[in-house]
Structure formats: C-alpha cells, structure tokens
Amino acid sequence: MADLRINLAGIQSPNPFWLASAPPTNSGYQVQRAFEAGWGGAVWKTLGDPILNVSSRFAAVSFNGQRVAGFNNIELITDRPLDVNLKEIYETKKRFPNHAIIASLMVEPKQEKWHEIVKRVEDVGVDGLELNFGCPHGMAERGMGAASGQVPALVERQTYWAKEVANTPVIVKLTPNITDITATAEAACNGGADAISMINTINSLMGVDLDSWNTIPHVAGKGAHGGYCGPAVKPIALNMVAECARHPHINVPISGIGGISNWKDAVEFMLMGATGVQICTAAMHHGFRIVEDMIDGLSNYLDSKGIASVSDIIGKSVPKYSDWGNLDLNYNIVAKINTDVCINCNKCHIACEDTSHQCIDRLTDANGMSFLKVREEDCVGCNLCSIVCPVDGAIDMVEAVREMPPMTWNERQAALSGAAILKADVTK
Amino acid sequence: MANEKIQRITLANLEMNFQEVEQGLTNQEAVEESNRCLYCYDAPCIKACPTGIDIPTFIKKIASGNLLGSAKTIMSSNPVGASCSRVCPTDELCEGACVLNHSTKPIMIGNLQRYATDWAMKTGQTLFQPGQANGRSAAIIGGGPAGLSASRELARLGYEVTIFEGSEKAGGLNTYGIVSFRLPQKISYWEVEQVEKLNVNIRTNTMVGRDISAEEITENFDYVILAVGMAHVPNLGVEGENLAGVYDAIEFVKATKSGQLSEEFVGKRVVVIGAGNTAIDGATCSVRLGAENVKILYRRTEEEMTAYDFEYEFAKQDGVEFRWLTAPKRIIGDDSGRVTGIECIKMKLGEPEKDGRRRPVAIEESEYILPVDAVVKAIGQTRHLKLIEEFGLTHDRGVVKVDPETFQTSNPKVFACGDVVFGKGNGDAMVVTAAQQGKDVAHAIHKRYSVVRTAN
Numbered sequence: 001m002a003d004l005r006i007n008l009a010g011i012q013s014p015n016p017f018w019l020a021s022a023p024p025t026n027s028g029y030q031v032q033r034a035f036e037a038g039w040g041g042a043v044w045k046t047l048g049d050p051i052l053n054v055s056s057r058f059a060a061v062s063f064n065g066q067r068v069a070g071f072n073n074i075e076l077i078t079d080r081p082l083d084v085n086l087k088e089i090y091e092t093k094k095r096f097p098n099h100a101i102i103a104s105l106m107v108e109p110k111q112e113k114w115h116e117i118v119k120r121v122e123d124v125g126v127d128g129l130e131l132n133f134g135c136p137h138g139m140a141e142r143g144m145g146a147a148s149g150q151v152p153a154l155v156e157r158q159t160y161w162a163k164e165v166a167n168t169p170v171i172v173k174l175t176p177n178i179t180d181i182t183a184t185a186e187a188a189c190n191g192g193a194d195a196i197s198m199i200n201t202i203n204s205l206m207g208v209d210l211d212s213w214n215t216i217p218h219v220a221g222k223g224a225h226g227g228y229c230g231p232a233v234k235p236i237a238l239n240m241v242a243e244c245a246r247h248p249h250i251n252v253p254i255s256g257i258g259g260i261s262n263w264k265d266a267v268e269f270m271l272m273g274a275t276g277v278q279i280c281t282a283a284m285h286h287g288f289r290i291v292e293d294m295i296d297g298l299s300n301y302l303d304s305k306g307i308a309s310v311s312d313i314i315g316k317s318v319p320k321y322s323d324w325g326n327l328d329l330n331y332n333i334v335a336k337i338n339t340d341v342c343i344n345c346n347k348c349h350i351a352c353e354d355t356s357h358q359c360i361d362r363l364t365d366a367n368g369m370s371f372l373k374v375r376e377e378d379c380v381g382c383n384l385c386s387i388v389c390p391v392d393g394a395i396d397m398v399e400a401v402r403e404m405p406p407m408t409w410n411e412r413q414a415a416l417s418g419a420a421i422l423k424a425d426v427t428k
Numbered sequence: 429m430a431n432e433k434i435q436r437i438t439l440a441n442l443e444m445n446f447q448e449v450e451q452g453l454t455n456q457e458a459v460e461e462s463n464r465c466l467y468c469y470d471a472p473c474i475k476a477c478p479t480g481i482d483i484p485t486f487i488k489k490i491a492s493g494n495l496l497g498s499a500k501t502i503m504s505s506n507p508v509g510a511s512c513s514r515v516c517p518t519d520e521l522c523e524g525a526c527v528l529n530h531s532t533k534p535i536m537i538g539n540l541q542r543y544a545t546d547w548a549m550k551t552g553q554t555l556f557q558p559g560q561a562n563g564r565s566a567a568i569i570g571g572g573p574a575g576l577s578a579s580r581e582l583a584r585l586g587y588e589v590t591i592f593e594g595s596e597k598a599g600g601l602n603t604y605g606i607v608s609f610r611l612p613q614k615i616s617y618w619e620v621e622q623v624e625k626l627n628v629n630i631r632t633n634t635m636v637g638r639d640i641s642a643e644e645i646t647e648n649f650d651y652v653i654l655a656v657g658m659a660h661v662p663n664l665g666v667e668g669e670n671l672a673g674v675y676d677a678i679e680f681v682k683a684t685k686s687g688q689l690s691e692e693f694v695g696k697r698v699v700v701i702g703a704g705n706t707a708i709d710g711a712t713c714s715v716r717l718g719a720e721n722v723k724i725l726y727r728r729t730e731e732e733m734t735a736y737d738f739e740y741e742f743a744k745q746d747g748v749e750f751r752w753l754t755a756p757k758r759i760i761g762d763d764s765g766r767v768t769g770i771e772c773i774k775m776k777l778g779e780p781e782k783d784g785r786r787r788p789v790a791i792e793e794s795e796y797i798l799p800v801d802a803v804v805k806a807i808g809q810t811r812h813l814k815l816i817e818e819f820g821l822t823h824d825r826g827v828v829k830v831d832p833e834t835f836q837t838s839n840p841k842v843f844a845c846g847d848v849v850f851g852k853g854n855g856d857a858m859v860v861t862a863a864q865q866g867k868d869v870a871h872a873i874h875k876r877y878s879v880v881r882t883a884n
Contacts, residue, residue, distance in 0.1 A: 066463070262492040286467050293485065297494035304496075392456045 002302035003309040004295065006040070008275045009169040009194040009253045011128040013100035015040035016266060016310055017294050020257050020278035021104035021130060021173075023075060024288070028088030032095060037288035038295055041100030043278060044089060046077035046132045047121065048106040048144070053079050056217040059206035061232065070232035071281045072204045074217070074224060076138045077106055082120065090124040101125075102171065105162070106132040106144050109154055114161040128168045130255075131159060131193075133184070134175035134200020136227045146200070149175040152187035159191025169194035171255060174240075176233075177203050181240045182247045189250055196244065197255035197278065199237045201227025230281040234259030238272055245273025245318045262290075263297030270310070271317035325410040332400040333381035335360075335374045341394040342372060348385035348395060356384045376400065437715060437746070442689045445716035446608040450514070453536070458543040462491040465535045468527055473537060476525035478864045479506040483522055487540055499548035500555050502541055507580040507867075508573045508619050510549065511602040512860045513541035514611045517736045521860070549618045558626040559586035564877060567592060567649040569636050569815075572600020573859045574846025575655035576623050577866025583626035585874050591628060592645070594635035598623075600657055601859060604682040607709045609716065613685055642818040646841060651873050654819065654828060654837070654844040655866065658809035664701060668759030669805075673767030677702070677710035677806035684713050694718035696801035699770055701725050701756055703733040707806035708740065711748040714804065722748045723798070727755040727775050727788040753777075753788065757795060759803055769799045812848065827851030834876070835869040845869045 004015040018041035019025050019034050026045045034042055053075055063069035078085060093101050103121040107113035118129060133149030140147040148154045155172065162170050172188035174181055176199035185196050203225045207216035215223025237258020244250045256274030260266055261282040269277050282290055302310060337348070337360070349372055352360040359378035364370050374385075386395040407415075438444050453461065465487040473483040482501055489498035502509040518524070518538040526534035548555060564587050568575045571593035579589045597603050599616035624630060636642055636656075646652055661676040663669055677700065683690065698714040700707050703726035714722045724743070726733060729752045733740065744750075753775040760769040774794035777786035811826020822829045822838035828848050830836060835843045845865035850857040 264493055287469055289469075289485075290488070293489050293492050293494055293497060296497040297489065297492050300494055300496045392454075 001299050002307060003311075004040075004299060004302075005309075006276045006311060008255060009128070009171070011041070011100050011102065011169050011195075012098075013040035013276065014098060015295055015298075016270065016276035017291050018042060018100065018102070018255070018276060018278045019283060019288075020280040021046050021102075021132065022280040022284075023073075024280060024283050026078065027080070028092045031088075031092050031101070034283075034288045034291075035092070035096045035099045038291045039099070039288065041102065041127075041276070043102040043104050043130050044085065044126075046104040046106045046135070047082055047085055047117065048077050048139075050079050050081055051076045051138070054219045056219050059217045059226070060230070061206060063232075068230055068281065068285045070204075070206075070228055071230035071284070072201070072206050072226035072228045074137050074219075074226040077104075077132070077135065082117075086120060086124045089121070089126060093125045093127075100127045102128040102130050104130045104132050104173070106135065106139060108142075108144060109148055109158055111161045111164075114158060115165045118162050118165045122167055126168060128171060128194075129162065129166055130171040130173050130197060131162055132173050132200070133158070133188075134173045134198075136175060136177050136201055136203050137225055146175040146177055149173075149184060149200070150178050152183050155184045156187040156191035159188050159193050163192035171195040171197050173200055173257075174198040175200045176236060176240055176258075182243055182250060185244045185247070185250045189252055193252055195253040195255060195275075196250070197257055198240050198244065199233070199258045201229045202233055202236065204228030229258065231259045231261050234261075234265060238268060241269055241274055242272040242318065242321045245315060246321055263294045263301065266294060266298060267301060267313065270313050271315070272321065273315045273318045275311075275314055323410075325413075326408050328406040328408055329412065330402060330404040330407055332402065333397045334376045334379040334400045335381070335383075335385050336376075336396045336398050337372050337374055337385075338394055338396065339371045339373075341391060343391055343394070344370060344372070345390060346372070347388045347390065348372065351384050351388045356380075356382055360385060437718075439694060439718050442691070442694075442717060445718075446684060446689070448514075448612050449609045450539075452546055453539050453543045458490055458540060461536050462487045462540060464528075465491070465540075466527065472525040472527060473522040473535075476521045477505075478521070478858065478860045479509075479512075479867070480864075481505040481509065481522075481541070483537055486544060487535065487537070490540055490544055495544055495547045496553060496555075498544040499553060502544055503548070503555050503622070506860065506863050507577040507623065508602060508616075508859060508863050509541060510545035510615050510619055511573070511606075511611055512863065513538050513545055514615065515602075515606055516858065516860050517738065519738065520736070549615070554625055555622060556580075556584055556626060559584050561588065562586035562877075564588070564650045565590070565648075566651040566653060566873065567645045568653045568655060569645070570594075570600065570654070570656040570846070570848075571598030571620070571630060571632075572655060572657050572846060572862065573602060574657070574848075574862040574866040574869075575600070575653065576619065577863040578653050578655060578845060578870045579628045579866075580623045580626060581867050581870030582873065583623070583628050585870065587651075587873075589626075589628040590649070591623075591630045592634045592636050592640065593630060593632045594638075596632055598630050598632060604685055605678060605706075605709075606859075607681055607713055608685055609712075637815050637818050642815070642820075646819070646839070650841075652819075652839075652842045653866075653869055653873075654816075654821070654842060654848055655846045655862075656812045656815060657847040659812050660810055661706075661805045662808060662810045664756055664805055664807065666756055666758050668761055668767070671759055671761040671767045672765050673761075673802045674759060675710075675802065675804045677706045677804050678809065680804050681706070681709050681713055684717070689717065691718070693802065695720045697721045697723075697799065698802045698804060699723045699725055699756075699798060699800050700804040700806055702806035702808070703728070703735055703750075704806060704808070705735050705739050706809075707804075708735045708743045708748075710804040710806045711743050712746050714802070715746045715748060719802075722746075723751055723800075724748055725751045725754045725756060725770075725772060727753065728785065729753060729777065732785045755788065755790065756803075760797065767801060767803055769797050770803055771795055771797050809847075816848070824851060834872045835865070836872075843869045843873060 021043040057075040061070035103126045135145030139145035172193040253275040256269035257278040349360045359375045486498045486501040522537040523534045568591045571591045602616035698719045700710045758771040774791045775788040778789040828844040846862040
C-alpha cells in the first residue's frame with residue numbers, strides 16, 4: 001500500500017483528506033467522529049467573536065435528478081464561545097495526536113486582535129492556523145472574510161500580523177470572488193504565509209421560488225447571497241489552484257478546496273499542485289464515512305501506477321498548464337463516429353449543425369439504414385459532438401495527421417515580428 | 429440492458445442454449461446505476477444480505493471508479509460473492525430491502541455485484557493474502573460454498589487449511605449444481621482459485637470414507653469442518669425407477685455442466701418430478717437440450733412450490749408446463765427397459781401437516797398415463813448418513829446437530845456448516861447462507877483457539 005502521509009508546510013497528516021472549516025468541524029464531537037472514520041485532518045470551524053446565525057441556512061442545486069450538484073450556505077463562523085471551542089480542540093488533539101487540527105481564524109483587521117487569537121489557539125496545541133479571508137457573506141459586511149480577502153494589501157498586512165506571533169504554520173484561505181486570485185495569493189506570500197488554501201465559496205443565489213417569489217433559501221421572506229460550493233465549483237477551484245501553482249512568485253504549498261467529492265477529484269487537485277485537499281459538501285451529503293473510499297481508491301490508484309507515495313504526484317500536471325499563447329496551433333484532432341456503437345440519437349449532428357461547424361452528415365447505407373459520418377476535412381476538433389454524445393465509445397476524438405510542424409501563437413507572433421524587423425532592416 | 433436479445437432455444441447448437449442468459453452491465457450502465465444508489469446510512473440491504481456485504485460501500489466504489497476496492501468489499505464478506513451475484517434471490521434479499529422500492533425502483537445490486545467481481549476476474553486480481561501462519565491446521569470436508577468460505581476465512585487468519593473434495597473440481601453446487609446458463613463454471617473456478625491462492629491445499633477426487641478415513645482426518649488435524657452438503661435425489665419409491673431414461677436431477681444438471689452435451693433429448697418428452705429450484709433446473713436444462721415437451725409434475729400446488737418466483741417465471745418462459753396436484757404412481761417401460769410413459773394420479777389437498785403445508789391426498793381412480801421418454805427426479809436430496817456416522821456425530825436423520833453458536837458437533841473437534849446442518853426450521857439453504865455459515869464456523873474456531881492460546 002502506498003504511503004498516503006502528507007506534509008503541508010510542516011503540518012503532517014496520515015492522509016491528504018482534511019475536512020474544510022465548515023459545519024462538519026463545528027465541535028469536538030464531530031471532529032472526533034471524523035477522525036475515527038479516517039479523515040487525516042480537520043480545519044476547525046472558524047473561530048472569532050461568536051456570532052448570531054439565521055434559520056434557513058443551506059440550499060442545493062439538483063441537476064437533472066442528481067442531488068447536491070451545487071450547494072450554498074449563509075451560515076456564519078462559529079456561534080460557540082471561544083473557550084468552549086478551545087477546550088474541545090485540546091481534547092481532540094489529545095485523543096488524536098497524529099491527526100492534523102488546524103484552527104480557522106477570523107477577526108477584525110486589527111493587529112492586536114490577530115495577536116490575541118493566534119496565541120490563544122496555539123496554546124491548546126493546534127498544528128496550524130488558517131486565516132479565513134474568504135467567507136463571502138455576513139462577515140464580509142463587517143469588514144472581515146472576503147471583504148479583507150479581496151484587497152491584496154489587507155491580506156498581506158493581516159497575514160503579517162498573524163505571522164508576527166504564530167509558532168505554527170499559517171495557511172491563508174483565499175476567496176474566489178476576485179478577478180485574479182494570484183494577486184491575493186502573492187499578497188499572502190509577501191505577508192509571510194506558509195501555505196495558501198483555496199477556494200472559499202463563490203457568491204451565489206440558489207434560486208427563486210416560482211410561486212412565492214421568495215429567494216432560495218429565504219429567511220422570513222428575505223434572502224441574501226450565500227457561498228457556493230460542491231461538485232459544480234470544482235473546475236473553477238481547480239483552475240485557481242493551477243494558476244497559483246504555476247505562478248513564479250507563489251512558492252508555498254497549496255491546500256486544494258472546492259467540489260472535491262472522491263479520490264479522483266483529489267488526485268486531480270494534487271496533480272495540479274495541491275499538497276492536500278479539504279472537503280466539506282461531500283461529507284455533508286453522505287457523512288464522514290465517504291473518506292473510506294477516498295483513502296482506499298487513492299491507495300489502489302497509486303499502487304496500480306507503481307507510485308510509492310502520494311507526495312510523488314504533487315504538481316506533476318502543472319507543467320502541462322500554460323497560457324493559450326503557448327498552445328500548438330498546428331495540432332489537429334477530428335471526431336470519428338463508431339457506427340457499431342452509435343445509437344442514432346442524432347444529438348451530435350444537430351449540435352454540430354446548429355452550433356458548431358456543420359460537419360456531421362446524416363447518410364443512408366445500402367440497406368436503407370441511417371448512419372452518421374464526420375466530414376473530417378471540415379471538422380475543427382471542437383469536441384462538442386463527443387460531449388453531447390450519450391453513449392460511451394460512440395465518438396472518439398482522434399489525432400489527425402499533422403500537416404505542419406508545431407507552432408504556438410506566441411512563436412508565430414515572434415516569427416512574424418522577427419520577419420518584420422528583418423524586412424525593416426532590409427528596407428533601411 | 430439495451431443490447432440484450434431474448435435468447436431462443438436452438439437445436440442446431442445446443443451449447444448456445446447453455447450460455448449465460450443474463451448479460452452483465454456495460455460500464456455505462458454500471459456507472460449510471462451506481463450513481464443512482466442513495467448510499468444509505470445503516471442500509472437495510474446490508475441487513476438483508478446473509479453475508480452482510482457492505483452494499484452501499486461497494487456500490488459507491490463502483491461510482492468512484494475504485495473497482496478493486498469494490499470487489500474486495502464484496503469478496504471479503506462473501507467468498508463466493510461472484511456466484512451469489514448471479515444466483516441469489518436478490519428480490520427476496522438485498523434488492524427486496526432497498527429503500528427505493530418505496531419511491532422509485534430498487535438498485536440492481538446483484539448486477540452491480542457481478543460487474544465488480546467480473547472486473548476482478550477479467551483483470552486477474554489477487555484480492556487477499558494468507559494470514560501469518562499460526563501453526564494450527566484445519567481439514568475441511570467438502571469444497572462447496574460453505575467449505576470454501578470457511579477455508580478462505582481460516583487461511584486469512586493463518587491456519588493451514590486442507591480441503592477434501594470428492595469431485596474432480598472444487599466449488600460444489602456452484603461448480604456442478606447450478607445450471608450453466610445461470611452460473612458458468614468459470615465463475616466458480618475463479619472463486620476456488622481465490623481460495624487456493626491463500627495456500628489452501630485442495631485435494632480433489634478425494635472422498636472421505638473411501639480414499640481417506642474419517643479417523644485419519646480427525647487425528648491429523650487440529651480442527652475438522654464437515655461441509656459435505658447433501659447427496660443424491662432419493663428414490664420415488666415407485667415401480668420402474670431403474671428403467672433407462674430415469675434420471676437424478678442433480679446428476680442430470682451436473683452432466684450439462686461438464687462440457688459435452690448429450691443429443692439424446694432432442695425432440696423428446698420429459699417429465700420432471702418435484703417443484704423446487706432443482707426441479708426447475710432439470711426442466712429448463714431439458715428444454716435447452718432440445719426436448720420437445722417438458723412437464724413438471726407436482727403433487728401439491730403453485731402455492732406450496734418451493735422454487736423461487738423468478739425461477740418459476742423463467743421456466744414458464746422456457747415453455748415448461750406445470751401439472752399441479754399430480755403424483756407419479758408408476759414408470760412404464762418397453763421390452764428393452766426404456767421409459768415409455770408414466771402413470772400419474774391426481775391429488776387434492778387435505779389437512780395441514782406439521783410444517784403448515786396441506787397434505788396432498790390421492791384421488792381414487794384418477795390415474796392416467798402420460799407418454800414420456802424421460803423422467804427426471806427432483807424431490808429433494810438424501811443425506812450423507814454413512815459419512816456422518818463414520819465421524820460418529822449426533823444427527824437427526826442426516827442433519828448433523830451443532831451448537832447454534834459455535835457450530836460444534838457432538839465431537840468437540842468437529843464442526844459442521846452448510847447443507848449438512850440445514851434441516852427443516854434451520855433456515856433457507858441458499859448458497860449465500862452457506863457462505864455465511866462457513867465464515868461463522870471459521871470465526872468460532874478462531875475465537876476458541878484464541879481463548880486456548882490466551883489460557884496457555
């Protein structure tokens with residue numbers, strides 16, 4: 001069995017699966033149950049000055065019958081007194097010394113506030129701190145959470161304040177509600193962050209009730225934006241992790257968060273540069289027991305690839321992620337329809353005909369049976385037909401014979417400007 | 429299952445008739461179906477499975493693409509889980525308990541179980557490792573589901589296990605007794621192979637009482653588990669039973685499983701006596717061997733029939749006719765000693781018997797003769813009395829008495845499980861129940877051994 005242990009900026013845990021700071025990590029009872037189930041770490045629900053919550057807090061998107069494709073919440077940070085949380089953290093750490101407990105923190109953007117809370121939580125033996133600069137609702141209206149996290153200077157300054165007194169590694173949790181997450185990630189690094197985690201939830205309104213015209217969810221007939229998470233946000237999160245991972249000035253470990261529901265998602269985040277992952281929605285949907293398959297599936301995957309340690313996959317796909325300008329303009333793929341597998345729903349045809357490049361023909365064979373065929377010379381390799389195809393293996397996207405050597409847009413522009421300079425030189 | 433065609437009986441190639449009827453799920457079907465599973469907490473399907481397979485977990489692992497984990501989850505609870513995925517009466521067990529029965533339709537648990545175990549089979553996985561040797565030895569008499577299951581568990585716990593199997597191959601009922609079109613032999617062989625990989629020594633063609641004495645086994649092993657199942661079909665006790673063309677259903681089915689199929693039933697008229705699952709097997713095999721007409725004769729009614737509903741339906745689809753309240757009175761032969769007909773008598777139901785079923789009573793002067801070419805007897809199975817007595821075990825008409833907790837027989841060194849302990853009122857003799865008993869015996873032995881070891 002492969003070694004699943006990770007070390008994220010000095011925080012060690014028996015496996016890369018941590019519970020994110022959220023309702024599942026609200027209490028010692030819950031975190032201890034999670035550790036018993038096999039979770040490697042937990043980021044305790046954000047500590048700060050206790051708040052008041054509203055009733056009706058969560059909502060989810062069911063997509064075509066699949067429940068919890070996306071999830072949102074308007075719950076705030078912990079509503080339990082700090083000393084109660086600290087006592088439970090202490091007890092939990094004592095019972096599970098080898099599991100990672102990270103305290104998520106959120107206070108007003110004042111130096112003394114950060115100093116005070118960092119000292120108090122470190123006193124009870126946490127393995128690390130996570131600064132919550134991401135929570136997009138409620139707390140942001142009071143100048144905390146995402147309100148801080150959207151301003152690089154505030155991120156840097158508060159990280160610095162926390163680092164001034166912290167003895168354990170400091171992770172800065174970033175909000176995705178920003179144009180370029182690498183700006184705040186870099187600010188966190190400049191402030192001395194030992195690691196960054198992303199993404200926090202995305203501003204969202206889940207829906208509107210067609211009869212009452214109330215928002216979903218609503219609190220006594222009124223709603224406010226919530227934070228969106230769950231499987232639907234994974235591609236957004238994965239991109240943000242990857243953008244940070246490949247950024248030359250962001251050189252701290254990343255804790256990946258956002259829509260991770262199973263071991264495969266975790267592998268993707270780790271390949272794209274995450275050292276470990278944090279999970280919430282999947283646990284809220286199914287309970288802590290889902291971690292068993294995450295561990296088992298990850299372990300079997302690594303064994304099947306002959307990889308001894310999960311740490312060996314961290315960042316392995318990052319070099320494959322780049323800018324559009326570095327993609328090969330002369331690489332061609334075309335669609336091939338396997339008529340023996342095709343069930344003749346014609347969805348590829350109409351998708352291509354109406355919305356792409358009109359290159360899938362509806363033909364009739366000698367027996368009068370209809371079939372679909374791609375005019376490969378007109379196919380641009382967009383993938384749309386294979387995306388809408390409902391049957392595995394009916395459409396393959398295959399590499400076409402290369403007509404020209406590889407050339408990227410950037411190379412092309414450089415060549416053109418080089419030629420222009422040469423031409424200018426000649427005319428001179 | 430989009431591509432599934434109804435299989436028609438062909439006389440051109442009888443072997444085609446014995447191909448597995450149910451197609452396995454495609455990858456896409458398995459993914460869609462596994463994602464439909466709710467992943468219930470404390471799920472009723474687990475409780476409905478006699479071997480307690482963690483069904484939501486193995487299904488979740490199919491959904492997540494962790495097929496190795498899925499197959500291990502199944503097989504760790506049920507050493508014959510690949511066979512059971514095909515032969516279990518799932519609508520009475522796991523699928524019958526699925527909570528979706530109350531909202532949409534139940535998850536195809538059996539088919540998903542088959543999907544995961546088929547994958548393990550196809551990819552040649554080794555699922556388990558033998559335990560560290562603990563210096564104790566166990567002899568298992570009989571390599572059927574109960575014996576294999578006990579062996580697998582003991583081998584994983586570090587025991588040195590030897591199976592004594594009378595037939596050419598281990599697997600018992602799964603290898604020889606369940607019709608090929610439900611359960612091909614290769615499935616059973618794979619399960620046997622999984623057990624052999626744990627260094628279990630399987631001595632085939634070795635019948636205890638003939639090739640080795642019970643005494644020798646009892647002396648040479650620390651523990652003995654008797655898992656011999658049941659024997660042949662008993663006599664009907666009517667005239668003409670020794671005529672050519674009268675078959676024991678168990679032997680009849682076994683002959684269809686070992687390769688060469690007989691052509692002698694093509695166009696013939698067959699009657700099967702009895703209405704249990706073995707009778708259905710005898711009837712559907714006859715149809716698949718090309719018989720022109722196949723009738724099941726049963727002295728009671730549809731209500732008392734012990735065959736599973738899905739087997740009954742299957743037989744009807746195969747064109748098997750049912751003659752209720754009909755008992756054989758005499759088998760008639762020609763001068764050459766071949767069956768030509770069977771004299772039947774009509775019955776009616778009388779007062780209830782001890783088991784609650786109404787006693788069939790002959791209607792006087794209702795005899796009539798059915799012209800037939802073959803008679804297949806499927807009225808139950810006899811017990812291995814001689815062997816049980818050779819071991820000197822207390823029994824009730826061939827049902828070995830065991831302590832319900834420890835499975836210990838009257839000889840403290842000898843344990844028993846499977847059909848050999850199933851009597852009336854001791855539960856259903858399903859493959860899956862036998863598998864669980866095998867596990868239970870192994871754990872009971874290990875518990876006992878652990879206690880002994882601690883005491884020393």
